[in-house]
Amino acid sequence: MVGFILARTFRAILVLIFTVTLVFIVLRLSGDPAQQMLSDSTSPEALAAFNAKWGLDRSIFEQYLFYVANALRGDFGISFADGREVFTVVSERIPKTFALTVPAFILSLLIGIPAGIIAAMHRESAVDKGVMAGAVLGYSIPNFLLGLVFIFAFAVWLRVLPSSGSSTWRHAILPVATFALYNAAAVARFMRSTLIDVLGQPYIAAARADGVPNIEIILRHALPNAAIPMVTTLGFVAGGLLGGAVLVEPVFAWPGLGTGFVNATSTGDLPVAQAMVLLFTAFMVVINLTVDVLYVVLNPKIRKQ
Amino acid sequence: MSKLLTVRDLVVEVPSRRMKIIDGISFSLEAGQTLGLVGESGCGKSMTCYAVANMLPRGIERTGGSIEFERDPSKSGRAADPTIAMIFQDPTSSLNPVHTIGYYLESALYRNQGLKGNDARLEAMRLLERVGIDRAKSRLRAYPHQFSGGMNQRVMIAHALAAKPQLLIADEPTTALDVTMQAQILHLLEELKAETGMALIIVSHDLGVIARLADHAAVMYCGKVVETAPVADLLQRPAHPYARALIDCMPSIDPADLEPPVPIPGSVPLLDSLPKGCHFHPRCSRATGECTALFPSPSAIGRVHEASCYHPVAA
Numbered sequence: 001m002v003g004f005i006l007a008r009t010f011r012a013i014l015v016l017i018f019t020v021t022l023v024f025i026v027l028r029l030s031g032d033p034a035q036q037m038l039s040d041s042t043s044p045e046a047l048a049a050f051n052a053k054w055g056l057d058r059s060i061f062e063q064y065l066f067y068v069a070n071a072l073r074g075d076f077g078i079s080f081a082d083g084r085e086v087f088t089v090v091s092e093r094i095p096k097t098f099a100l101t102v103p104a105f106i107l108s109l110l111i112g113i114p115a116g117i118i119a120a121m122h123r124e125s126a127v128d129k130g131v132m133a134g135a136v137l138g139y140s141i142p143n144f145l146l147g148l149v150f151i152f153a154f155a156v157w158l159r160v161l162p163s164s165g166s167s168t169w170r171h172a173i174l175p176v177a178t179f180a181l182y183n184a185a186a187v188a189r190f191m192r193s194t195l196i197d198v199l200g201q202p203y204i205a206a207a208r209a210d211g212v213p214n215i216e217i218i219l220r221h222a223l224p225n226a227a228i229p230m231v232t233t234l235g236f237v238a239g240g241l242l243g244g245a246v247l248v249e250p251v252f253a254w255p256g257l258g259t260g261f262v263n264a265t266s267t268g269d270l271p272v273a274q275a276m277v278l279l280f281t282a283f284m285v286v287i288n289l290t291v292d293v294l295y296v297v298l299n300p301k302i303r304k305q
Numbered sequence: 306m307s308k309l310l311t312v313r314d315l316v317v318e319v320p321s322r323r324m325k326i327i328d329g330i331s332f333s334l335e336a337g338q339t340l341g342l343v344g345e346s347g348c349g350k351s352m353t354c355y356a357v358a359n360m361l362p363r364g365i366e367r368t369g370g371s372i373e374f375e376r377d378p379s380k381s382g383r384a385a386d387p388t389i390a391m392i393f394q395d396p397t398s399s400l401n402p403v404h405t406i407g408y409y410l411e412s413a414l415y416r417n418q419g420l421k422g423n424d425a426r427l428e429a430m431r432l433l434e435r436v437g438i439d440r441a442k443s444r445l446r447a448y449p450h451q452f453s454g455g456m457n458q459r460v461m462i463a464h465a466l467a468a469k470p471q472l473l474i475a476d477e478p479t480t481a482l483d484v485t486m487q488a489q490i491l492h493l494l495e496e497l498k499a500e501t502g503m504a505l506i507i508v509s510h511d512l513g514v515i516a517r518l519a520d521h522a523a524v525m526y527c528g529k530v531v532e533t534a535p536v537a538d539l540l541q542r543p544a545h546p547y548a549r550a551l552i553d554c555m556p557s558i559d560p561a562d563l564e565p566p567v568p569i570p571g572s573v574p575l576l577d578s579l580p581k582g583c584h585f586h587p588r589c590s591r592a593t594g595e596c597t598a599l600f601p602s603p604s605a606i607g608r609v610h611e612a613s614c615y616h617p618v619a620a
């Protein structure tokens with residue numbers, strides 16, 4: 001098991017190095033940085049000084065090492081937009097995005113998992129149909145549209161909640177609700193189908209025939225098995241939450257990474273955009289690694305080999 | 306001897322498709338006796354077992370007939386019914402992959418005998434040793450996927466024993482196992498039967514298994530019991546042409562027996578398009594017009610020997 005986790009960690013690091021390299025290549029292919037940053041009338045001496053300062057006069061391989069070394073130190077250069085360090089610009093947005101995605105993730109588990117379990121336990125009953133109708137509804141409305149509906153209902157019409165900004169916790173309610181509802185629907189659907197699948201396995205029928213009480217069947221026999229595929233699904237949900245930040249945050253003018261990324265790409269702030277791409281990749285890599293590790297921890301078939 | 310189990314006119318259906326899987330079968334079993342259920346795949350052997358053990362799957366229901374157990378007069382409610390345990394054809398998929406063998410046995414011992422902690426562990430080890438698994442202590446920490454099919458079948462038997470059953474239902478317990486393992490498991494079942502005095506229902510499509518373990522056998526075809534007889538009678542004097550055909554297609558290992566096995570012509574009809582009258586008539590060489598009209602009711606062939614056929618094979 002330790003070997004497996006080490007192998008997965010090694011793979012995660014490879015993915016990160018690959019992404020850093022890819023970003024470097026795309027950046028160099030997109031044009032000469034000196035020409036992009038400086039005006040056409042810059043003197044040749046100034047150009048040479050600029051190239052020397054950023055190492056652009058070295059070989060492409062040296063430049064690559066230079067770039068990786070800087071990236072490892074968290075130095076992604078200066079934002080074109082406001083001249084501040086990219087590191088500062090990006091890192092002050094991270095807590096804002098977590099302030100939405102972490103509560104949304106927890107809420108979607110707290111709502112989605114029990115709803116899915118109850119639906120699966122009362123399969124084909126009115127409860128099941130109600131839960132699933134709600135889930136289909138929540139799942140089929142696009143994130144940002146749901147956000148707009150919420151703004152209209154609670155901010156414009158009822159006037160009980162603010163529609164944009166991030167100054168108080170009340171500002172977080174609508175974006176968190178938007179995120180959580182959509183993802184709770186996804187979690188509920190997967191939880192239900194996974195549990196129904198497990199409940200149809202021969203070992204569950206055998207346990208029932210043994211007279212194991214229903215509550216114990218669900219908690220001790222079915223759920224530990226359902227948890228294994230669920231971990232993968234929850235990894236997708238967590239990744240989807242971070243990706244969804246790009247869609248949902250701008251709707252609420254929430255100053256997180258999503259809004260930052262949309263701004264950076266639309267104004268051509270390349271250093272900020274590339275740092276954010278790397279950051280999103282790093283998040284995904286960490287999520288995948290967590291999923292892989294949990295998958296092994298929960299699954300004796302892999303753990304005990 | 307007292308009847309432990311009496312099944313009368315049992316009907317099991319798939320209500321959504323109005324399809325009868327078991328169509329009015331009757332049999333009985335005395336305490337400590339062994340009943341063999343035999344027949345081709347799909348004839349309803351497993352469903353009969355599930356109905357008796359009250360574990361029919363979702364969407365399949367018992368819609369008629371009765372299943373009566375001999376009740377213990379000193380107890381009331383469900384507790385007065387005899388304890389039934391069941392083992393299955395595919396032991397590995399009948400064991401929960403996330404639980405250890407120890408958890409499986411110890412939780413059964415707690416449920417059935419109230420044993421906990423160290424007492425439960427010691428008893429679980431004793432049961433494992435009883436079914437022929439050595440190094441029992443370390444095996445308790447193993448998971449089903451670490452065991453072979455034969456070992457898992459032994460674990461299932463140990464688990465069944467934890468319930469101290471008066472009736473063990475073994476649904477094709479050796480079908481998925483290799484020949485040597487089959488013989489060992491059958492031997493173990495024989496021993497345990499003698500030791501505990503439990504009754505046994507053994508299901509197999511292999512008449513050899515039935516011949517070895519059962520006292521009495523019921524031959525099933527398309528959801529009906531077509532012949533019941535003491536095992537020796539059935540093997541020597543099968544009355545129903547289907548039973549006869551089953552015996553003839555059994556390969557013999559006796560080198561003096563030069564007759565090659567004869568396969569049964571045709572195939573088992575589908576449940577939703579059963580032939581009218583005797584369901585076997587399209588495959589039966591003795592069939593007459595009578596056979597295609599009405600299902601034959603059982604008639605006595607000998608003492609406790611019955612067959613449902615208009616033209617039984619003469620002894």
Ligand SMILES: Nc1ncnc2c1ncn2[C@@H]1O[C@H](COP(=O)(O)OP(=O)(O)OP(=O)(O)O)[C@@H](O)[C@H]1O
Binds near residue numbers: 319346364365576
């Ligand atoms: N869920 C179901 N819905 C409809 N028909 C079913 C269902 N499960 C089983 N059947 C049918 O019920 C019949 C009896 O099945 P059963 O499992 O009892 O057969 P069997 O005699 O045990 O066969 P085998 O030797 O293959 O185990 C089969 O024809 C099968 O097609």
Ligand code: SF4
Binds near residue numbers: 583584585587589
């Ligand atoms: S009743 Fe007729 S068709 Fe059926 S087994 Fe007997 S002889 Fe054959």
Ligand SMILES: [Mg+2]
Binds near residue numbers: 350352476477
């Ligand atoms: Mg079967």
